[in-house]
Amino acid sequence: MKMKFAACRLSKSVLPRNYELHLSLDPENAAFRGRVTISLESKKPATRLVLHALDLSLASVVVAGRRLAPSKVVVDAKAETVTLLLDSPLKGRAEVDIEYSGKMNELMRGLYKSRGKNAGKEEAWSFTHLEPTHARRFLPCFDEPSFKASFELSLDVPAGLTPLSNMPSVSDTVLDGRRTVVFQKTPKMSSYLLAVFAARLKSRARKVGRTALTVWAAPEQIVQADFALEAGENALKYLNSYFGIPYMLPKLDMVAAPDFASGAMENWGAILYRDSSLLIDPKLSSDAAKRRVAEVVSHEIVHQWFGNLVTMGWWNDLWLNEAFATWLAYKIVDSWKPAWKVWDEFDQS
Ligand SMILES: [Zn+2]
Missing domain, CATH: 1.10.390.10 (Neutral Protease Domain 2)
Incomplete structure (x- = not known):
């Protein structure tokens, strides 16, 4: 059966306010790990939360301080969503905390692997391209343009690469061959405008x-x-x-x-x-x-x-x-x- 596009739209009764995102990139192995804490507001009691997510492995999901059993985390690859089934109704403000990992693709969608050079040799770099619906390949999120929220990002990359994002950095440290940059919080914005780059x-x-x-x-x-x-x-x-x-x-x-x-x-x-x-x-x-x-x-x-x-x-x-x-x-x-x-x-x- 052909799925109707409207069926993929998220409910407007749950709104994201802020994403706190910690990311670690491994471009050579085309891999990344993330932990996202989504601050959200549910306008009416919700027994399920639906987020967009595609081609991500979710390792742990905690909603309002309670860890969900794997059977309560339902991935629908066709709808490009993950549904979190809650034991008790959620209303008002809450946090959803998700640890996850993914693979960088070479299709230039989501976080993708790019072929750069260092001293004449090929070197793996990473860039994001999230428009229109590829943010969900990068982090579990409310991946529609009207769901604007702020993003607080920290990014950990191989030390030779320059990490860049939407905002300037507030701290920048190099330790054991890794460079970690914390960026200023963004204004409220759509998920498709998020940027994460790591290149020489x-x-x-x-x-x-x-x-x-x-x-x-x-x-x-x-x-x-x-x-x-x-x-x-x-x-x-x-x-x-x-x-x-x-x-x-x-x-x-x-x-x-x-x-x-x-x-x-x-x-x-x-x-x-x-x-x-x-x-x-x-x-x-x-x-x-x-x-x-x-x-x-x-x-x-x-x-x-x-x-x-x-x-x-x-x-x-x-x-x-x-x-x-x-x-x-x-x-x-x-x-x-x-x-x-x-x-x-x-x-x-
Ligand atoms: Zn244009």
Whole structure:
């Protein structure tokens, strides 16, 4: 029987408020372990909690301080959910604590394994791509855009890799070959905008108003970062003024990945790009390549407001995000480089 899409939607009577997430990544073995504590609120007495989860192994589940027997944790792979059967009804605020593990895939969905380089040899890196419904491959969660919640993340990675996420770090320690970074709590946001990266990266940064704008790329590519930094500065300044609401996070990272499913993804504060959509070789790249990078960078920065700060309730209105970001990116690039006459190509984009 064909499953109706609506059957996969979660009930609105239980709302997530905060995710406290501890993650340990092992890119070489394409493996990760996590522990998530979800603070939630149940508006009416609930005898079951339904979360999204896909291809994750749940080791232990504790609800409101009581550990659930394995028979009370029901995974439905087809619906991409896990149902927690409770002994007594839950109402009001509570915490769900889940220890779990997963495998990084090479399909560029969820947390995926990427092939980077270190001193000429292949090295495993990790990136997330969670839009539209891949956060559930990364952590048990309420994986729909209207379920906004804050995220408090700590990330443990091999010491040679740089860990990045949506927010700046508050602590950073290296011990026994592992690097552990704790990040500031995010504002309330949709699960598809969460970002977790671990790669061998160098950076070029500048301050734009109150925002630390940084381009990250592999060490041998970082000399190609300057054009994206200029385009990003231009777009940020334009949009701070255009919207009348300054960019709302303390930092904005733009990260080049060696493999990525689309041109770019607008994760809040940590935009991920296919390297060819971000980097410009000052000697070799054509004007057409620069136009393309300027448009993609501007488009993703528009999404920081239109999509990230203000989000569609459901995916049927995604066209609003994309139409507005596409149109406004042309407006930004045209005001920056009028000689490019980018509007002449608008109907072909
Ligand atoms: Zn877009």
